Amino acid sequence: MxxxxxxxxxxxxxxxxxxxxxxxxxxxxxxxxxxxxxxxxxxxxxxxxxxxxxxxxxxxxxxxxxxxxxxxxxxxxxxxxxxxxxxxxxxxxxxxxxxxxxxxxxxxxxxxxxxxxxxxxxxxxxxxxxxxxxxxxxxxxxxxxxxxxxxxxxxxxxxxxxxxxxxxxxxxxxxxxxxxxxxxxxxxxxxxxxxxxxxxxxxxxxxxxxxxxxxxxxxxxxxxxxxxxxxxxxxxxxxxxxxxxxxxxxxxxxxxDVEGVELCGTLKNIVAIAAGLVDGLGMGNNTKAAIMRIGLKEMILFSKLLFPSVQDATFFESCGIADLITTCLGGRNRKVADAFSKHGGKRSFDELEVELLNGQKLQGVLTAKEVFGLLKAKDWEESFPLFSTVHAIATRHLPPSAIVEYSERAPRKIVLFNLYNFGAATSFPVSRRSVSPSKEERSVPPTQMSPSQLMEDARQIKNSASI
Ligand SMILES: NC(=O)c1ccc[n+]([C@@H]2O[C@H](COP(=O)([O-])OP(=O)(O)OC[C@H]3O[C@@H](n4cnc5c(N)ncnc54)[C@H](O)[C@@H]3O)[C@@H](O)[C@H]2O)c1
Ligand SMILES: O=P(O)(O)OC[C@H](O)CO
Missing domain, CATH: 3.40.50.720 (NAD(P)-binding Rossmann-like Domain)
Incomplete structure (x- = not known):
């Protein structure tokens, strides 16, 4: 240029x-x-x-x-x-x-x-x-x-x-x-x-x-x-x-828009893990593009639920879509997730990070854990199938292939309810048995974090995700 x-x-x-x-x-x-x-x-x-x-x-x-x-x-x-x-x-x-x-x-x-x-x-x-x-x-x-x-x-x-x-x-x-x-x-x-x-x-x-x-x-x-x-x-x-x-x-x-910019940089690392997983599974560009699209949607929803002041336009700055693309194509999170996937989830992210990055650090796995903690606390998991699945895979409660099986269409609640209420799943595949969440788990997020339009968006995602 x-x-x-x-x-x-x-x-x-x-x-x-x-x-x-x-x-x-x-x-x-x-x-x-x-x-x-x-x-x-x-x-x-x-x-x-x-x-x-x-x-x-x-x-x-x-x-x-x-x-x-x-x-x-x-x-x-x-x-x-x-x-x-x-x-x-x-x-x-x-x-x-x-x-x-x-x-x-x-x-x-x-x-x-x-x-x-x-x-x-x-x-x-x-x-x-x-x-x-x-x-x-x-x-x-x-x-x-x-x-x-x-x-x-x-x-x-x-x-x-x-x-x-x-x-x-x-x-x-x-x-x-x-x-x-x-x-x-x-x-x-x-x-x-x-x-x-x-x-x-x-x-x-x-x-x-x-x-x-x-x-x-x-x-x-x-x-x-x-x-x-x-x-x-x-x-x-x-x-x-x-x-x-x-x-x-x-x-x-x-x-x-300090929160919008920071959340873009933070959340894209979770999506990059998902992108690396599909690379490691040998999937092509369409799959990766789908992962990036779903990931971006979750990034926007999550950011706005946390901070209603976050502006749509921020996602079109370098910190938004551009960072998402570059990280999913060439970042360290992608690289290590690719290796994790190629090893069928048998070697941990920690081990692969040490082996592949020579002292450099991944942020996506830890961020997925931190974000999932909030999703769980707020009963938001079903609205964030990709974020939730990345966490379940990174913690080896789901196989790498779950990234395409569950993203935006599967009963996330089953997996994560099992994971957090009945102890970690020990073998694959995870049962699709329906488990009804408790009344408390169904409670809506606090009003200060959930403007009506956002929750309507969340409900739509949730509906399209249920089977
Ligand atoms: N590398 C990139 O391309 C890139 C680009 C944009 C943003 N970032 C972000 O920048 C931040 C820093 O990443 P980086 O690439 O500079 O680091 P890095 O992953 O390359 O290196 C790890 C650093 O952590 C230090 N470290 C190890 N143990 C420590 C300890 N106990 N206390 C303090 N420091 C310790 C190491 O000395 C080293 O400097 C991360 O949040 C990353 O997501 C990285
Ligand atoms: O190498 P990653 O995955 O930590 O990503 C690096 C930068 O954040 C890309 O903007």
């Missing part, structure tokens, strides 16, 4: 977004290492994103350039650091250094990962053969990694976020802004909690999200991609996040 076309594009829904405008400047005195610089890096005079063009951002940064810290250094964390470092070098309103917190580990040659990153500018374990940039500093100490940072980028597997937030309490600037690149959610005693909410509540700071069709290895080699920033009400900060990450090859827009 020619960059000129990108520059002309009107980008931001509900904003004044425009690509181009030509105010971008090389930061005076910025570290330069021509060998490490992309064409974009070398191109002062171009700017990207949807932020205020004519001095707005620059003026607001004159007092103190922002300092970006990246918390997490896996596959995507390393690419996020590379993007932020590129922009920190070239834009005057960012401090040059981008510090990255590294979960320290010893490599097979005995060296520490953070030492190697600092020596080679390369995350040899999680993003080999890609230079992160001369201004990236790897720091295994969480406290010093975030010291004085005004912009905190959270990017790690979601299961670790709670512990990290605990450690960060009292260590960050109270005026810091956060963004979560984490695709996942948590189930607390009080119900589901999005990761951005967890960060916000634990640390008392604003937290936006960035999600999109973003297979990290492709962005690392600067193939054209898009992403969506979701923000709550602080558009100025959303503009800044666009400046932190946007490049001509990584087009970032923003929408005022």
């Amino acid at each position: 020619p960059w000129s076309a990108c520059f002309m594009a009107e980008r931001t829904r509900g904003g004044s977004g425009r690509i181009g405008g030509g105010r971008g400047q090389e930061r005076p005195g910025a570290a330069t290492a021509a060998a490490d610089r992309s064409a974009w890096d070398m191109a002062p005079g171009l700017d990207v994103g949807s932020g205020t063009r004519d001095g707005g951002l620059l003026n607001s940064y004159e007092a103190e350039p922002d300092r970006v810290a990246v918390i997490g250094s896996g596959n995507w964390g390393s690419v996020a650091a590379r993007l932020a470092a590129t922009n920190a070098r070239r834009l005057p309103y960012f401090q040059d250094e981008v510090r990255v917190w590294v979960y320290e580990e010893k490599l097979s040659n005995g060296e520490l990962l953070s030492d190697v990153i600092n020596k080679t500018q390369e995350n040899v374990k999680y993003l080999p053969n890609v230079k992160l940039g001369p201004n990236v500093v790897a720091d295994p100490n969480l406290e010093t990694a975030v010291k004085n940072a005004t912009m905190l980028v959270f990017v790690m597997p979601h299961q670790f976020i709670e512990g990290i937030c605990q450690k960060l309490k009292g260590k960050i600037r109270p005026d810091a802004k956060a963004i979560s690149l984490i695709k996942g959610m948590e189930m607390g005693d009080d119900g589901p909690r999005l990761i951005s909410r967890e960060i916000s509540e634990q640390l008392g700071i604003d937290c936006s999200v960035l999600m999109g069709a973003n297979i990290a290895n492709e962005i690392a080699v600067e193939q054209f991609s898009e992403a969506t920033v979701g923000y709550r009400d602080d558009k100025e900060t959303a503009d800044k996040w666009v400046q932190v990450f946007g490049t001509p090859y990584f087009q970032v827009t923003h929408v005022q």
Whole structure:
């Protein structure tokens, strides 16, 4: 795609977004290492994103350039650091250094990962053969990694976020802004909690999200991609996040729908597991497209049941349909589910994750479990046959083939009622005996989560699913 076309594009829904405008400047005195610089890096005079063009951002940064810290250094964390470092070098309103917190580990040659990153500018374990940039500093100490940072980028597997937030309490600037690149959610005693909410509540700071069709290895080699920033009400900060990450090859827009954007990124991982399962079964494109369609429908319904404010249009941004497609075609969730399926469900996801991903982590299996916990609590399973079946397969209560046998047409209640009320099913196939749920189980979801139209949609899905 020619960059000129990108520059002309009107980008931001509900904003004044425009690509181009030509105010971008090389930061005076910025570290330069021509060998490490992309064409974009070398191109002062171009700017990207949807932020205020004519001095707005620059003026607001004159007092103190922002300092970006990246918390997490896996596959995507390393690419996020590379993007932020590129922009920190070239834009005057960012401090040059981008510090990255590294979960320290010893490599097979005995060296520490953070030492190697600092020596080679390369995350040899999680993003080999890609230079992160001369201004990236790897720091295994969480406290010093975030010291004085005004912009905190959270990017790690979601299961670790709670512990990290605990450690960060009292260590960050109270005026810091956060963004979560984490695709996942948590189930607390009080119900589901999005990761951005967890960060916000634990640390008392604003937290936006960035999600999109973003297979990290492709962005690392600067193939054209898009992403969506979701923000709550602080558009100025959303503009800044666009400046932190946007490049001509990584087009970032923003929408005022933080929950919608985050739930897209979170839920698509469950659908990707389903897509991998059908791949492993040797099924073709039609089957995978059907899985993606059903999955998208469940993503929309689930998101709106949880947050009625979620906007339909969000599902058509990069964070929605585009991420669903790329993950189902080429992501890690798909890859491991494919292997699980090929092994007939005899080897666990945990085992295959270790074998296939070299320390990288899946999010889909855990997310399916967390989402299923809520479906069960609300008696929503029948309205979410694909999500429920993925969980039953991943926990090896159904065979991989159940993904096509049960998605959107089978008596999910039977399977899951058996699973949770009478102990786990031990052999396949699962009986189709009808089991009536109790009165309590039939109770409708709480009214604050179920606008009448949504519940009507849910009822329609439910009816079409029953046999
Ligand atoms: N990789 C991608 O293509 C991609 C793209 C978009 C979003 N994401 C999302 O970004 C998030 C982070 O994924 P990633 O790809 O950067 O990571 P990853 O899966 O590549 O790597 C796992 C990371 O977890 C760290 N880790 C291991 N044990 C830990 C612990 N106890 N505490 C803290 N950290 C620990 C490892 O050091 C490593 O940095 C996930 O939510 C993922 O869904 C990933
Ligand atoms: O590799 P996955 O399955 O974790 O997906 C990666 C990204 O989320 C794709 O946008």
